[in-house]
Amino acid sequence: MSTAKTERLLIADDDPNLVEAYVRFFEAYGYTIHTAADGVGALSAYRAWCPDVVMLDIQMPHMDGRAVAREIRRMNVIPWPLLLAVTALCAPSERVESLKAGFDHHFVKPAQLPVILAAMAARTTI
Incomplete structure (x- = not known):
């Protein structure tokens, strides 16, 4: 079932239930995953x-x-x-702020994981 060309994925979210769901989904596509529960942990893991x-x-x-x-x-x-933002922040201005911060994509929760996977796959085939 693996379609991943990029193998290493870091997921950071303070909601452990979401992290678990993300891990299960992306592991099924062959990604090796590390997680963090906050921004400091995410930066350290990166x-x-x-x-x-x-x-x-x-x-x-x-x-x-x-x-x-x-x-x-x-x-x-x-x-x-x-860099993928997956957030509850849904205003157009929030998306602009995410892109200014360096994100490549801004997805709004509840995020469609197949859409995120497609964005990841599109990047890795370039």
């Missing part, structure tokens, strides 16, 4: 593991997802990881 794709909630404790995205972009890692 630095230690250098995943190809980073999926972040925006509203997390200690450090929000946009701050994490900005820090990852400042590292200038080549190739750049694909």
Whole structure:
């Protein structure tokens, strides 16, 4: 069932039930996954593991997802990881802020996981 070309995925969200659902879904497509429950943990995991794709909630404790995205972009890692915001923030201005912070995509919860998977697959085939 694996369609993943990018194997390493970091998922950060403070809702453990969502994280569990995300992990189950993306593991079925062959992704190796690490998780974090807040922004500080996400940034630490990114630095230690250098995943190809980073999926972040925006509203997390200690450090929000946009701050994490900005820090990852400042590292200038080549190739750049694909950064995905998956958030309850749905206003058009929120999407603009996510893109300014360095995210490649802004998905609104409840996110359609097949749509996120398609965005990931499209990036990895370029």
